[in-house]
Every structure is written in structure tokens, then in C-alpha cells.
């Protein structure tokens with residue numbers, strides 16, 4: 001979402017709850033928190049909050065209200081990634097690949113470079129590339 005879209009939604013909130021609740025420092029805190037969201041999710045959240053909250057909703061209410069949409073968006077993204085997934089010989093479609101470093105006894109777990117890796121193990125480090133002291 002760009003800042004213009006964000007500012008438009010903040011104006012909607014201000015029109016209902018008054019300028020003070022979403023001005024100054026709070027504007028930038030909210031911007032930082034929500035800048036990476038899809039515009040549709042933020043817009044829908046603002047609509048829901050305007051429809052349900054008497055007092056100006058703050059961060060915690062936003063997070064609660066958008067959780068379901070964020071889950072749905074994450075599921076849709078996963079489904080899209082897996083739509084074109086091929087059979088991965090490196091991880092057997094699990095998503096995690098193990099590698100040992102030369103001279104070390106234990107294997108490290110990495111996010112496989114295939115779609116299953118990105119979907120199932122997004123927080124794992126990526127497989128080191130261009131280093132020939134790793135054995136897979």
C-alpha cells in the first residue's frame with residue numbers, strides 16, 4: 001500500500017473519530033505498522049472498525065480486526081506459490097534441505113530453494129550458494 005492510500009484511510013478514520021486520534025506521532029506509528037499490507041486488507045479493516053467501534057480504535061484493535069484477512073491472504077499466497085511447484089529432489093517436497101559444512105559433523109537445516117521451501121520454511125536461512133565447502 002502506498003502512503004496516499006494509507007492517508008486516505010486515515011482521513012476516513014478522522015472523519016468518524018476526530019483528527020486528534022490519528023494525527024502526529026500516531027500517524028507515523030500506524031504508517032510504519034501497516035505500510036506493507038495490501039491496500040484491500042487495510043481498507044476492509046478500516047471499514048469494519050468504523051462499523052463496529054464507538055471509540056477510536058488503536059493498534060491492538062486493528063491487529064485483531066485484520067488477523068483473519070491476513071491469514072486468508074497468506075493462504076492465497078501459499079496456494080499461488082504451490083500451484084506451479086515441481087517435484088523437488090533436494091527436499092522431497094518437504095521444503096527443508098540439510099547440508100554439512102566441510103570438516104563439521106552436524107548438518108544445518110536450510111529453506112529449500114523450491115516453492116515448498118518458501119511456503120513451509122520461510123524463516124529458515126536460504127541454502128548458501130557459490131560456496132563449495134558445503135555438502136548437501
Ligand SMILES: [Zn+2]
Nearest residue numbers: 088091112114
Ligand atoms: Zn525443495
